Amino acid sequence: xxxxxxxxxxxxxxxxxxxxxxxxxxxxxxxxxxxxxxxxxxxxxxxxxxxxxxxxxxxxxxxxxxxxxxxxxxxxxxxxxxxxxxxxxxxxxxxxxxxxxxxxxxxxxxxxxxxxxxxxxxxxxxxxxxxxxxxxxxxxxxxxxxxxxxxxxxxxxxxxxxxxxxxxxxxxxxxxxxxxxxxxxxxxxxxxxxxxxxxxxxxxxxxxxxxxxxxxxxxxxxxxxxxxxxxxxxxxxxxxxxxxxxxxxxxxxxxxxxxxxxxxxxxxxxxxxxxxxxxxxxxxxxxxxxxxxxxxxxxxxxxxxxxxxxxxxxxxxxxxxxxxxxxxxxxxxxxxxxxxxxxxxxxxxxxxxxxxxxxxxxxxxxxxxxxxxxxxxxxxxxxxxxxxxxxxxxxxxxxxxxxxxxxxxxxxxxxxxxxxxxxxxxxxxxxxxxxxxxxxxxxxxxxxxxxx
Numbered sequence: 001x002x003x004x005x006x007x008x009x010x011x012x013x014x015x016x017x018x019x020x021x022x023x024x025x026x027x028x029x030x031x032x033x034x035x036x037x038x039x040x041x042x043x044x045x046x047x048x049x050x051x052x053x054x055x056x057x058x059x060x061x062x063x064x065x066x067x068x069x070x071x072x073x074x075x076x077x078x079x080x081x082x083x084x085x086x087x088x089x090x091x092x093x094x095x096x097x098x099x100x101x102x103x104x105x106x107x108x109x110x111x112x113x114x115x116x117x118x119x120x121x122x123x124x125x126x127x128x129x130x131x132x133x134x135x136x137x138x139x140x141x142x143x144x145x146x147x148x149x150x151x152x153x154x155x156x157x158x159x160x161x162x163x164x165x166x167x168x169x170x171x172x173x174x175x176x177x178x179x180x181x182x183x184x185x186x187x188x189x190x191x192x193x194x195x196x197x198x199x200x201x202x203x204x205x206x207x208x209x210x211x212x213x214x215x216x217x218x219x220x221x222x223x224x225x226x227x228x229x230x231x232x233x234x235x236x237x238x239x240x241x242x243x244x245x246x247x248x249x250x251x252x253x254x255x256x257x258x259x260x261x262x263x264x265x266x267x268x269x270x271x272x273x274x275x276x277x278x279x280x281x282x283x284x285x286x287x288x289x290x291x292x293x294x295x296x297x298x299x300x301x302x303x304x305x306x307x308x309x310x311x312x313x314x315x316x317x318x319x320x321x322x323x324x325x326x327x328x329x330x331x332x333x334x335x336x337x338x339x340x341x342x343x344x345x346x347x348x349x350x351x352x353x354x355x356x357x358x359x360x361x362x363x364x365x366x367x368x369x370x371x372x373x374x375x376x377x378x379x380x381x382x383x384x385x386x387x388x389x390x391x392x393x394x395x396x397x398x399x400x401x402x403x404x405x406x407x408x409x410x411x412x413x414x415x416x417x418x419x420x421x422x423x424x425x426x427x428x429x430x431x432x433x434x435x436x437x438x439x440x441x442x443x444x445x446x447x448x449x450x451x452x
Contacts, residue, residue, distance in 0.1 A: 022376065024337050026372070031218060039248070052351060052372045053351050055108035056107075056353060059083055060082070064095075083415075085434045087318065091123070092113070102142055105145060105148065106354070110149040112142055114142055115128050118229060139163070140157070141154055142168075144192065144194035151198030152167070152199075153165065153169045167198070186208050189203060193246050195245055200224070200226045202222070202251070202256075221234050222234055222258065243257065244293050253297075255293070266305075268301060288305065290305070292350050293349070300356030302352045303316055315347060327359065331375065343365070358377075382450075384404055384408055384446035412443075421443055
């Protein structure tokens with residue numbers, strides 16, 4: 001997968017000046033090693049609710065893990081939170097292995113599971129009592145959280161008995177049951193999402209086959225539910241899953257997967273009457289694609305693609321005005337991270353930060369086991385230029401002022417990755433996710449030198 005010619009020029013211009021600033025970091029597992037044994041991935045999953053998540057500010061990663069050496073199969077997982085430069089923080093007791101983490105708040109202070117939550121203030125809490133029906137039976141689950149952690153979204157009932165979507169106002173406890181889509185009385189599938197502002201919910205409708213249907217496959221369609229009610233983005237299609245996998249902050253952009261020409265293809269929807277199929281400009285470069293996440297304003301999308309004849313999937317990134325790029329190829333050739341990625345295969349990008357500069361996902365590490373990864377892009381030709389109009393996290397403006405100095409001092413004191421300018425060997429080494437005296441000295445030298 002290759003970006004457009006104009007996109008290549010933009011990426012090369014940014015990458016040549018910023019290779020030493022862009023980071024690729026493996027996410028550690030419990031005990032500091034990837035949570036995998038010889039047979040199976042144990043740290044994260046590329047699909048469903050157990051994929052790796054990142055906070056809107058890009059500072060925290062939420063995922064699931066278990067201690068290496070556990071037996072194959074349905075072993076207990078544990079929710080975990082991580083910030084670059086630190087160890088993996090286990091935040092839950094052993095959990096049901098399916099769908100362990102469903103979302104993280106914008107500032108990383110709340111992590112939501114399908115039936116639990118963890119907050120920096122109160123730690124782990126079991127939410128099953130909130131999910132029981134009027135008979136006292138637990139039949140519901142959460143699938144998403146708003147950026148401010150004030151709204152949770154969920155589904156009543158499990159498959160094969162698909163249920164209704166609902167929103168729960170956390171401060172008041174009020175639950176709003178959302179209407180089912182016309183033409184799809186069977187209800188909703190359990191892979192769904194919520195917008196950052198908590199006002200729009202989306203996912204997939206699921207219609208079981210009729211008794212007279214000789215094929216008897218379930219039918220699916222992507223759906224968005226806003227203040228005007230449910231809206232199908234494509235017709236119901238049997239046997240192939242179709243759905244919205246993520247929404248931007250205000251729900252005006254949806255991304256997901258649709259069945260077309262016997263393939264699953266990633267799409268982007270921006271409120272119109274049609275879906276934009278996210279095609280590679282190189283014909284035949286892939287045979288199926290899946291959009292996993294979109295950033296705050298809908299201009300950066302990430303996911304995975306498949307090429308027949310090539311083992312496994314590959315992570316991709318799409319940028320408005322630039323187009324598709326294979327994530328690993330871009331990091332290696334444009335941002336000079338070939339050595340850091342030696343032996344890796346990046347399988348899927350599962351989430352992206354609000355500004356589109358942090359991407360998380362899952363890959364296979366040089367030891368042949370699956371492991372989560374974290375990528376942070378830096379796009380400034382001047383390392384000391386940390387702020388622009390409005391201050392951080394705005395786009396750097398090419399000017400060095402007291403705002404840049406103050407932003408660095410604040411980031412350095414807080415351990416924020418904004419202050420990570422060096423790696424092993426000092427500048428211009430690759431940033432390493434650690435905030436040290438080398439970073440402080442590098443900033444002072446860059447600030448004194450000024451922008452080119």
